[in-house]
Amino acid sequence: MTKETALNHTSDSSLNSDTSNEAHFHADHYDAVPLDLSGVTEDAVSRQISRIQSRRSKDTDLEQQVQNPIPDLEPAEIEKVNSISDDPKFNRFPASKKKLYVAVASLSCFLSPLSGLSFLPAVPEIASRFNTSGEVINISSAVYCIFMSISPCIFSPISDIYGRKITFIVCSFMFSVSTILVAVSVNLAMFFIFRALTAIFGTSFFSVGAHVVADLYIPRERGACMSYIICGAQLGTAFGAVIGGIIVNYTSWRVIFWALAGIGFLVCVMAIVLLEETSVETRHSKILKEAKKTNPKKKFVLVPINPFRIIKALKYPTLVIDGYITISLVFNMYSLLTPIRYVMDPRFNLTKPVYSGLFYLAPGLGYLVGSLFGGKWADYVVRKYQKKRGRRVPEDRLRQTYIPLGFIYPVSILIYGWSVEKEKGGMAVPIIFMFISGLAQTNIFPASNTYCVDSMPELAGDAIGSSYFTRYLAAALASAVCLKSINKIGVGWTCTYSAALLWIGFLCAVYLVKYGEDVRVNSLIKNGLRKPEEFESIK
Incomplete structure (x- = not known):
């Protein structure tokens, strides 16, 4: 060859x-x-x-x-x-700086889930302030998730064009400004609008953080690094609702958003002081270099952004199938987290927001613990099958999801739902299985995210951006319907349907491992990104 x-x-x-x-x-x-x-x-x-x-x-x-x-x-x-291991672009920074940049990206990912979940224990108080119902305020969570799905369509291409660092700085600053405006909202419309803006700016760090990992590390190292990115997000998930419950128990719900704004400004300072540009060469710099040949004094050129480019990546079947896996995970996550106060308060006769807020610790700590070793496990699986094959196949990474996706996560959801429905096992059973479900979920995410990053480098950041786009649409749907579903058919059957979605996701993972390479490369050939003879050379 x-x-x-x-x-x-x-x-x-x-x-x-x-x-x-x-x-x-x-x-x-x-x-x-x-x-x-x-x-x-x-x-x-x-x-x-x-x-x-x-x-x-x-x-x-x-x-x-x-x-x-x-x-x-x-x-x-x-x-x-x-x-790719010899590619000089992966050796531009020493290992210590690489770790620092991943740490900054990880902490930035703390913002969006913290903002999305910290207000949940305060939903009844916010509903009372705006003379509406808890269901309407939960719809604001759905709106939040819709704008989370829009965010990578905007900021993933912006980071490719203008760079990772400037994207981090602008988004963290605007997140804080938008959050302050949420804190001072005087009516429901203002609350909804600026919550949506915090979602757009705060969620950008997920896809841009994945770009940073791809800029710095070769594929066989990315799973572990992606775990650290996810770990930052799970810190927000683990402690956001607990912090929100404590704040609303002792002071106003508005303090939640003032605290979030302060954290956002801290992230902005970190990005300015600690983060360097990780792109080898931005698209803007390429165009500017050419423009300066005509006008040496030119400092800036406007590069058009196509937000629909992210959505177009979904024409590749393997990205759609992998996207469904993350959809099933996020749907379950938001179905579990959004109604906790409405489910647990009457089940255990809880009278204070801080008590129900503590229930968020169980899945949150599961998310945190799972994110610490899920990516390393996926990297181990890749290396194991690389030895067997004599070459790396990106789909092998998804073998790691079989046990958590096919068994642990859906079974945990079922036990949690029916134990609450039938009032069996006291507090211990739902708490234990909420923790296990969180643990299983973040054992799956690093493998799925990294698969998007390294299976189709031809698409640059569009692949992971398309995944975030679809998963947060699922989160929006879950936030909007979970409380209605629980009220209509109960917690048990709602969790049963959620578990069924996970089992379908498991079948998707099995399909990708078995047939994904053929489907992926054939779709690249069909779209002119590969030549048939290249595919024949690896058969």
């Missing part, structure tokens, strides 16, 4: 630098993003550069420069980069 062919595939180059088979892996693995395909997700960049070139009426042969993902390398140097 030629080195050129090796550059056109997406498998990990080597298992460990000290293994005796390293040379074999370098020859037989296909990891780097295809040099002649990277421009596929940069249509707007190419068109804008073409316009600049035509005005200058010079043939600069820029197309080759724009498409090269490793700027300023000569063809002879490119020939040396025969695996």
Whole structure:
């Protein structure tokens, strides 16, 4: 196999630098993003550069420069980069700085779930303030989730165009401003509008954080790093509602949002002081470099953003199937968390928000603990099957989801729901199985998220962005219908339907592991991103 062919595939180059088979892996693995395909997700960049070139009426042969993902390398140097582990872009920062940047991204992901869940124990008080019902306030959670799904469509391409750091700074600052306006809301419309804006800005860190991981680490290291990103989000999930319950028990619900605004400003300062730009070269810098050849004083060019590009990534079947897995997880998560106060207060005769708020600790701590080793487990599975195959197949990562998705999570949901419905087992049973369900969920997320990142590098950040888009639509649906479902058919049957969604997700994971590689590569061939002979070379 030629080195050129090796550059056109997406498998990990080597298992460990000290293994005796390293040379074999370098020859037989296909990891780097295809040099002649990277421009596929940069249509707007190419068109804008073409316009600049035509005005200058010079043939600069820029197309080759724009498409090269490793700027300023000569063809002879490119020939040396025969695996992704050798790619110099992954060695631009020392290991200590990489960890620091992932830590900043992880803490930034704390904002959105903290904002989304901390107000739940205060729903009755907020409903009373605006003379409405708890169901209407829970609809604000649905609206919040809808705008969470919109966020990656906007900020994933913005981070590709203008850079990760500026996106972090702008979003954290605007999150805080929007949260302050929620805190001072004088009517329900104002509350809804600015809650939606906090969702747009706060959720951006999930997809941009995944980009940061992809900028810094090779695929076989990404699962563990993605766990840290998810861990930041789960800190918000674990403690958000507890903090909200304590605050609303002793003071006003508005204090919740003032506290959130302060945390947002802290994240903004961290991004300014600690975070460097992790992109090798932003699309804006490519266009600006060309524009300066005509106008050396030019400092900025406006690059158009296409938010629908994220949605277009869903034409690839493997992303849709993997997306359903995350949909089933998020639907269960929000179905479990949103109605806790309405379910637990009457079940256990709880009279204070702080008591029901403590119930959020059980799934939250499960999320936190699971996120600490879920990604490492997925990386281990990838390495194990890489040894067996002699090459890395991204779908192997999903084998790790079989036990938590096919058994632990759905069974935990069933036991939780029916123990509450039938009033069996006291507080211990629902608390234990809420914890186990959270543990199982965040054993699945790192594998699914990382699969989006490294299975289709041709799509850049669009793959993970499409996943976040679909999963938060599911969260919106769950937030809107869970309380009505519980009121109509009870907690037990609501959880039974949720468990059924998880079992369908398990079948999706099995399908991807068995047939996903064929489906994925064939869809890339169909859309012109691969050549048939490249697929034949790995069969």
